[in-house]
Amino acid sequence: xxxxxxxxxxxxxxxxxxxxxxxxxxxxxxxxxxxxxxxxxxxxxxxxxxxxxxxxxxxxxxxxxxxxxxxxxxxxxxxxxxxxxxxxxxxxxxxxxxxxxxxxxxxxxxxxxxxxxxxxxxxxxxxxxxxxxxxxxxxxxxxxxxxxxxxxxxxxxxxxxxxxxxxxxxxxxxxxxxxxxxxxxxxxxxxxxxxxxxxxxxxxxxxxxxxxxxxxxxxxxxx
Amino acid sequence: xxxxxxxxxxxxxxxxxxxxxxxxxxxxxxxxxxxxxxxxxxxxxxxxxxxxxxxxxxxxxxxxxxxxxxxxxxxxxxxxxxxxxxxxxxxxxxxxxxxxxxxxxxxxxxxxxxxxxxxxxxxxxxxxxxxxxxxxxxxxxxxxxxxxxxxxxxxxxxxxxxxxxxxxxxxxxxxxxxxxxxxxxxxxxxxxxxxxxxxxxxxxxxxxxxxxxxxxxxxxxxxxxxxxxxxxxxxxxxxxxxxxxxxxxxxxxxxxxxxxxxxxxxxxxxxxxxxxxxxxxxxxxxxxxxxxxxxxxxxxxxxxxxxxxxxxxxxxxxxxxxxxxxxxxxxxxxxxxxxxxxxxxx
Ligand code: SF4
Ligand code: SF4
Numbered sequence: 001x002x003x004x005x006x007x008x009x010x011x012x013x014x015x016x017x018x019x020x021x022x023x024x025x026x027x028x029x030x031x032x033x034x035x036x037x038x039x040x041x042x043x044x045x046x047x048x049x050x051x052x053x054x055x056x057x058x059x060x061x062x063x064x065x066x067x068x069x070x071x072x073x074x075x076x077x078x079x080x081x082x083x084x085x086x087x088x089x090x091x092x093x094x095x096x097x098x099x100x101x102x103x104x105x106x107x108x109x110x111x112x113x114x115x116x117x118x119x120x121x122x123x124x125x126x127x128x129x130x131x132x133x134x135x136x137x138x139x140x141x142x143x144x145x146x147x148x149x150x151x152x153x154x155x156x157x158x159x160x161x162x163x164x165x166x167x168x169x170x171x172x173x174x175x176x177x178x179x180x181x182x183x184x185x186x187x188x189x190x191x192x193x194x195x196x197x198x199x200x201x202x203x204x205x206x207x208x209x210x211x212x213x214x215x216x217x218x219x220x221x222x223x
Numbered sequence: 224x225x226x227x228x229x230x231x232x233x234x235x236x237x238x239x240x241x242x243x244x245x246x247x248x249x250x251x252x253x254x255x256x257x258x259x260x261x262x263x264x265x266x267x268x269x270x271x272x273x274x275x276x277x278x279x280x281x282x283x284x285x286x287x288x289x290x291x292x293x294x295x296x297x298x299x300x301x302x303x304x305x306x307x308x309x310x311x312x313x314x315x316x317x318x319x320x321x322x323x324x325x326x327x328x329x330x331x332x333x334x335x336x337x338x339x340x341x342x343x344x345x346x347x348x349x350x351x352x353x354x355x356x357x358x359x360x361x362x363x364x365x366x367x368x369x370x371x372x373x374x375x376x377x378x379x380x381x382x383x384x385x386x387x388x389x390x391x392x393x394x395x396x397x398x399x400x401x402x403x404x405x406x407x408x409x410x411x412x413x414x415x416x417x418x419x420x421x422x423x424x425x426x427x428x429x430x431x432x433x434x435x436x437x438x439x440x441x442x443x444x445x446x447x448x449x450x451x452x453x454x455x456x457x458x459x460x461x462x463x464x465x466x467x468x469x470x471x472x473x474x475x476x477x478x479x480x481x482x483x484x485x486x487x488x489x490x491x492x493x494x495x496x497x498x499x500x501x502x503x504x505x506x507x508x509x510x511x512x513x514x515x516x517x518x519x520x521x522x523x524x525x526x527x528x529x530x531x532x533x534x535x536x537x538x539x540x541x542x543x544x545x546x547x548x549x550x551x552x553x554x555x556x557x558x559x560x561x562x563x564x565x566x567x568x569x
Binding site for chain 1: 440450453461462463464465466482483489490492519520521525530531532533534535536537538539540541543544545546547548549550551552554555556558559560562563
């Protein structure tokens with residue numbers, strides 16, 4: 001197979017298939033959980049569950065932001081997690097090549113980042129991903145919570161970041177197209193894999209955090 | 224036998240002109256400057272190359288490009304130097320005499336002549352889709368390839384099948400390398416390829432007696448080792464995220480990168496950005512048009528001339544995304560409902 005044929009395959013049929021599975025899978029998982037519903041609870045709510053649900057979603061990300069919490073106890077989780085998510089979201093949507101893809105899918109024009117900013121984001125995301133993975137592997141509690149799923153996902157994302165960085169840094173040479181295609185092939189795999197893995201937490205996050213708030217509101221307790 | 228230097232003298236050029244060409248030629252071939260004296264000596268002494276140029280399913284655009292190669296050799300010198308023993312468009316004889324002179328040249332220069340093929344080959348239906356002098360193209364190709372010292376496929380048609388090979392490929396067009404399996408074929412793709420590249424490869428064969436170093440797809444590494452994007456002068460704008468959004472917006476006027484307008488430079492290997500066209504004057508991107516990707520296989524079938532490279536080829540828009548969401552929602556809701564039923568509504 002020639003490199004261009006492989007390139008055309010990963011940006012054509014494979015990407016189309018992956019995107020379709022992605023949208024289908026995410027919607028499936030979200031609604032399946034949502035419509036599962038809760039067992040009927042006949043007690044009268046003691047507070048306002050819906051308000052608390054929204055409140056929890058809005059303020060949850062900032063709840064642990066005390067100096068002590070961040071720097072003395074869970075530095076890697078907080079800083080690494082923050083940098084990784086910032087980088088991942090920034091790179092996924094605002095690298096010019098990616099932004100044009102999203103525009104095609106959604107019809108909305110996305111702003112684009114200059115290379116230097118995407119580079120910084122990529123280094124930050126890659127570095128924090130490595131730190132977070134090591135932390136998972138070494139921390140006695142996290143180790144128990146971590147399965148093959150996490151390692152595979154982290155490895156895949158790290159490879160995508162790495163090949164993406166290499167591709168933008170590429171200065172001449174015929175293997176560029178293989179490298180670019182590899183980057184896109186791995187991204188296709190990730191898109192396919194997300195609905196089947198814990199990476200779909202970006203959907204469940206709102207559901208579970210909202211539920212926690214709702215529950216607290218129902219019982220009239222604070223969180 | 225006349226040499227390149229003899230031709231320069233006969234045409235009234237100075238030695239300085241000759242040396243300039245020798246220097247350009249060795250630079251184009253990627254030879255080190257210490258080899259310049261060897262190059263000059265070879266061009267002074269080695270006889271000019273004998274070329275047999277066959278045309279099959281083509282448009283003669285490659286020929287047009289070839290005779291306009293003026294960066295390395297002046298046009299009049301070029302046509303004297305590259306001794307085109309057979310070329311349907313450029314030779315004086317026609318009909319029976321043309322075929323006769325080809326046969327003679329092939330016998331006389333057996334094992335030494337350069338065979339250039341322009342256009343794709345179609346072996347389908349016994350070669351009925353393309354015949355010359357009543358003989359099928361495949362037969363003519365095999366006959367001429369037999370005694371050739373070097374075989375060059377010029378243009379995307381001869382290198383990859385090109386436009387005749389585009390879907391649905393009604394004539395069953397194939398590239399020269401496929402028709403001549405087992406023989407080494409130098410591919411110089413492009414639609415058309417840069418004339419100076421063709422001339423360099425021919426002159427390089429005179430100088431070294433060998434084919435140039437080729438990549439895995441049979442292309443000379445010196446000219447096809449990098450992408451257009453690698454050497455594009457608009458690359459700083461690409462890096463800075465500055466793109467033209469239409470052919471006449473502010474960005475286009477400022478010379479911003481043409482990626483958004485569909486530039487295929489990042490996945491196209493060719494020397495346009497370095498050697499440029501028409502005696503080094505310009506190249507498509509310099510004139511404000513995105514690279515078309517004409518030197519890559521099947522560029523025609525890939526369509527999407529004006530859509531950015533990163534967009535899903537074949538298309539994936541909001542409609543497709545919503546269709547996925549709708550199917551997922553329907554299945555998710557029904558499975559949840561069934562689960563609930565099974566648990567007796569609890
Ligand atoms: S490669 Fe292009 S210019 Fe050459 S024969 Fe084919 S269509 Fe014509
Ligand atoms: S114009 Fe094309 S080749 Fe030049 S930098 Fe932009 S994308 Fe690359």
